[in-house]
Amino acid sequence: MRKQGFNKEDKKFSKDGLVNLMEYLKRYNVFLIMALLFAIGGSAITVYSPDRLSEITDLITQGIMTGIDIDRIKEIGILLVGLYLISIILSYSQSFIMATITQKTTNKLRSDISNKINRLPLKYYDKNTVGDVLSRVTNDVDTIGQTLNQSMGNLVSGISLLIGSLFMMLKTNVTLTITAIVATLIGFGFMTIIVSKSQRYFERQQRLLGEINGHIEEVYTGHSVIKAYNAQEKTNKDFKELNNKLRDTGWKAQFISGLMMPLMTFVGNFGYVAVCVVGAMLAFNNKISFGVIVAFMMYIRFFTQPLGQLAQAATSLQSTSAASKRVFEFLEEEEMVDESNNTVSIDNVKGNVSFENVKFGYNEDKLIIKDFSVDIKAGQKVAIVGPTGAGKTTLVNLLMKFYDVNSGKIKIDDVAIQDLSREKVHDLFCMVLQDTWLFEGTIRDNITYNKEDVSESVIVSACKAVGIDHFIRTLPHGYDTVLDDNTNLSAGQKQLITIARAMVKDAPLLILDEATSSVDTRTEILIQEAMDKLSAGKTSFVIAHRLSTIKNADVILVMKDGDIIESGNHNELLKLNGFYAELYNSQFEKAS
Known part of the structure; x- marks a missing residue:
């Protein structure tokens, strides 16, 4: 720096x-x-x-x-x-x-x-x-x-x-x-x-x-x-x-x-x-x-x-x-490295992602991700699960290049993201976080955030896919309703708008960090169906504590203390009867 x-x-x-x-x-x-x-x-x-x-x-x-x-x-x-x-x-x-x-x-x-x-x-x-x-x-x-x-x-x-x-x-x-x-x-x-x-x-x-x-x-x-x-x-x-x-x-x-x-x-x-x-x-x-x-x-x-x-x-x-x-x-605070002269880019992104011996810590003397390696094929839906503090969100922050790794490499289509500018890395992803962020403006502006020339049909299709279109049309000005202090939206409705925003961006890679944590069970099912459509042909990363939402993931990475301790699909991990099975079954013990 x-x-x-x-x-x-x-x-x-x-x-x-x-x-x-x-x-x-x-x-x-x-x-x-x-x-x-x-x-x-x-x-x-x-x-x-x-x-x-x-x-x-x-x-x-x-x-x-x-x-x-x-x-x-x-x-x-x-x-x-x-x-x-x-x-x-x-x-x-x-x-x-x-x-x-x-x-x-x-x-x-x-x-x-x-x-x-x-x-x-x-x-x-x-x-x-x-x-x-x-x-x-x-x-x-x-x-x-x-x-x-x-x-x-x-x-x-x-x-x-x-x-x-x-x-x-x-x-x-x-x-x-x-x-x-x-x-x-x-x-x-x-x-x-x-x-x-x-x-x-x-x-x-x-x-x-x-x-x-x-x-x-x-x-x-x-x-x-x-x-x-x-x-x-x-x-x-x-x-x-x-x-x-x-x-x-x-x-x-x-x-x-x-x-x-x-x-x-x-x-x-x-x-x-x-x-x-x-x-x-x-x-x-x-x-x-x-x-x-x-x-x-x-x-x-x-x-x-x-x-x-x-x-x-x-x-x-x-x-x-x-x-x-x-x-x-x-x-005078220390800034990120200037990457304006970085000309490296990826053409025709497929979506292959690999982590090679990645080590990272917010403090150099205390590593959170100790030695992380995994290969993810293009189009796969990857779920990342584990207890709080295991390093799930940190892994996504590294993938988005919000932080730089201490050692190792993260590659997209065999190109290290360290060689790409942050702007080019961010263009490859659409992201939905647990904490929703909406600015004061129309619903349309919030959905098409920082993306120009988006047709009305694309906006409406995205909203219908997440089940928010009917609610928006009941508002006084529909998609032109201004979101401000006088507009009452539930946490779930705000989340649905941010998910629609990710759909409209239509980037080749998708990140969902606890994206369904603020919605009810019925809406969650609708979002899962919409995400299945959205993630078709795309590499997607899903972080979820509610394990019922990632049953259909192609690969589930189970993290603990910064390391992958188990990997496989839902059925394979249940048969192992290991840490994932313990996490999954613990969510239903009290209910039963």
């Missing part, structure tokens, strides 16, 4: 979520630069304005002593109005561009996550909850989007305003500037300490949010079971524990980071008072004019105002850093 990033290039992410996010934004560098220029331009105009206000103040002061130059004041006033209008345009342009970049970035992130989901191996989903993955797609990406849209522009504007006002302050008076800088450095020191303390709580907050999503998803899907076993109290207790942990972590994160805003406000006011005192002393000694003091009082406001913006942005960036870390951790 090799690792891939958010694109198909061999690129690894940094451990810092914000660094990864900046790398991700490079694709929009032109627009981002424009937004930054607009922000800097608007800040420059704002910083430039007090200098003009200082000139107005000095003119007014001189006017009090001599005479007011109304024309000059009018000229400067008009210039200020023009500058503020330009500032408005630049600020709007910055907001528009940042909103565009934000939506494109979050859209691309979600698209990359969606594509990543399809490239991840099944073992990832065996180890992670659905809710946690959903939290990365929704909560974490939304957090990134909100920060880009709300905080990045303010952050850039604040920094440029800070630098611009510092320049104008130095140009105006060095002594007052040093007074303001000393007061500000104290605030930056406190901000650094606070950020270092609160960051770990933001990371824990995002992780706990994912855990809560996973818990809620499990509770929602298993709601009927929870009710049936009166487990509401325990479920609520588990939720409260997670919720309380999230509350405590979120409170600590917000409380510690929330100290920055009032602290920066205090530092700003402290600097303002310091400048006023020092400025008054300089004015009293006739070293500066009254206009300089007025301008500098505005400069110190412009100088300290960004500190509050930086404090607020720092709080958002901490949450964004934690969210970005989770998103890019997911995007």
Whole structure:
């Protein structure tokens, strides 16, 4: 396996979520630069304005002593109005561009996550909850989007305003500037300490949010079971524990980071008072004019105002850093081997399948399939039986190439599936699982899933074969009925639709993993008859605990602890009076 990033290039992410996010934004560098220029331009105009206000103040002061130059004041006033209008345009342009970049970035992130989901191996989903993955797609990406849209522009504007006002302050008076800088450095020191303390709580907050999503998803899907076993109290207790942990972590994160805003406000006011005192002393000694003091009082406001913006942005960036870390951790997960360049294929598939000394374990140090070998002829109906944990479903997962074998080979028509791409292997099979899956769409769309140009007669024939056609026609819109939360289907009816889907695909090999476990005995007989028609001329694999359903199988493989201990047809295995006979007879002992 090799690792891939958010694109198909061999690129690894940094451990810092914000660094990864900046790398991700490079694709929009032109627009981002424009937004930054607009922000800097608007800040420059704002910083430039007090200098003009200082000139107005000095003119007014001189006017009090001599005479007011109304024309000059009018000229400067008009210039200020023009500058503020330009500032408005630049600020709007910055907001528009940042909103565009934000939506494109979050859209691309979600698209990359969606594509990543399809490239991840099944073992990832065996180890992670659905809710946690959903939290990365929704909560974490939304957090990134909100920060880009709300905080990045303010952050850039604040920094440029800070630098611009510092320049104008130095140009105006060095002594007052040093007074303001000393007061500000104290605030930056406190901000650094606070950020270092609160960051770990933001990371824990995002992780706990994912855990809560996973818990809620499990509770929602298993709601009927929870009710049936009166487990509401325990479920609520588990939720409260997670919720309380999230509350405590979120409170600590917000409380510690929330100290920055009032602290920066205090530092700003402290600097303002310091400048006023020092400025008054300089004015009293006739070293500066009254206009300089007025301008500098505005400069110190412009100088300290960004500190509050930086404090607020720092709080958002901490949450964004934690969210970005989770998103890019997911995007960096180990993927399945890229097989897009694999050109090996099987023409005119007959359906011969062979397992040659196959060994497999979900963990390399613990094998489930120890040394499995069998030859299956084209057109045979093969039943795989055995106790729970014997390796039946694992065998099918290997056959479908959902997992790769540790050693040995699986061949279809003498071609090893290791040499075939996963897509080509999947095209050879139609599959019906014990867990039904239907998406929100019409019944017709569910039956013809991912298969184009299917005629109405083929759909109806498949539904009639499984005995679901009459029920579908009783629905308000027949085959065009949309399956959603308002459509009540039994587990058996859902299973019948998935079986009809397999019939419509009409692949040369068929897999039925407990496909009749959710239907009644009469429907089971109908499905068996339909499957006999469907499997005619095809190689089919049937996994069943209900042994009465596989009496007519050509070959029955009896598995135990990952090995085949018996094989033969139903009558031959009963005559052996071995493990299969024990399993078969045990299903009727209680009934008799």
